[in-house]
Amino acid sequence: MTDALVTRELCKVYQEGSIQVTAVQPCSVKLSAGEVIGLFGPSGSGKTTLLSILGCILRPTSGELSVFGQEVSQLNENQLPEIRRKYISFIFQAFNLFPALTAFENILLGLRIKGVVGSEAEDRTAKMLQEVGLGHRMHFLPRDMSGGQKQRVAVARALAADCPIILADEPTGNLDISNGRKVMELLKELASEKQCCVVVATHDNRIEDIFDRIVYMEDGFIRRIKRSNA
Ligand SMILES: Nc1ncnc2c1ncn2[C@@H]1O[C@H](COP(=O)(O)OP(=O)(O)OP(=O)(O)O)[C@@H](O)[C@H]1O
Ligand SMILES: [Mg+2]
Incomplete structure (x- = not known):
């Protein structure tokens, strides 16, 4: 399996x-292409922080990160956007x-940033909005949508x-069980079809069975890693 994300300490x-807060204690993990990983842990355990570092949005204090074999922890602020553009989609906790x-x-707009424009961008947008069940809300503004609908727009954009x-922070937090599973199944499908590496920070035990591996965090430490159904 190809390593998508590798961290070292x-x-x-x-x-x-x-005050110093160690949000992520030295951690070394390998996350593969095609794998769907759940990042579980109580509030404040470091999930968003770790996800943000993996997404090259936040720089680590120390240690190394490589993205598809490319070492990124030493890259400067001008070089990181290119890595994000090329490799990473982020679904934010706050949409x-x-x-x-x-x-x-x-x-x-999200597609334009990634360099996709014109009718291809429009077709992809319409298809994704249909897939997340928002074909009837395509031309609504965020203020006219429910929390769950906004969350699905954020998922469709990613x-x-x-x-x-694909890194997702609580992507099912505002969704009922049926829409939550739909979103996760979509992510899972994509991971297997396109060999994406999907990491989902979540509290949602209802979707635990979807993941290939589950990483449990507590107080910034990775306490254990469990292979699903093992
Ligand atoms: N910008 C910041 N400055 C200082 N401390 C921070 C900052 N962001 C997060 N923290 C602290 O780092 C720790 C980990 O926070 P983080 O947001 O990563 O947790 P989380 O597991 O995502 O929590 P939640 O489930 O509530 O979203 C917390 O103790 C938090 O207070
Ligand atoms: Mg969080």
Whole structure:
């Protein structure tokens, strides 16, 4: 299996005035292409922090990270956007939709950033919105959609980009069980079809069975890694 993300002694310490918080204790993991990984742990255990570092949004304090074999921990602020553009789609806990753009336009903009434009971008956008069950809400603004609908727009935006790594922070947090499973099944399908590496930070025990591997975090430590159905 191809290694999508490899960390070596990766660690993150936040400094808030005189207080230091070690959000991620040194961790070394290998996440493969085609694998769907669940990142579980109580609130404050470091899931979002670890996911943000894997997504090259946040820099580690120490340690190394490689993305499809390319070492990125030493890259500067000008080089990281290119890695993100090429390899990574991120689904944020807070959706991060542009309030003045419709669902359709939000996804189009996301695609433009990835270099996909014109009718291909429009076709992909429409297809993804259909897939997440929002064909009837394509031209709605975020303020006119429910929390779960906005979450599905954020998911559709990430999937439309067709990146080999998808990182999702609580993507089912606002969804009922049926829509939550649909979103996860879509992610799973994509992982196997396109050999994507999907990492999902979640509290949602209802979707545990979907994952190939589950990583449990506590106080910044990876406490255990369990292969699903093993
Ligand atoms: N920007 C920051 N500055 C200082 N400390 C931070 C910052 N972001 C997070 N932390 C701290 O790091 C720890 C891990 O936070 P993180 O957001 O990664 O947890 P989480 O597992 O995602 O929690 P949740 O399930 O509530 O989303 C927490 O103790 C938090 O207070
Ligand atoms: Mg979080």
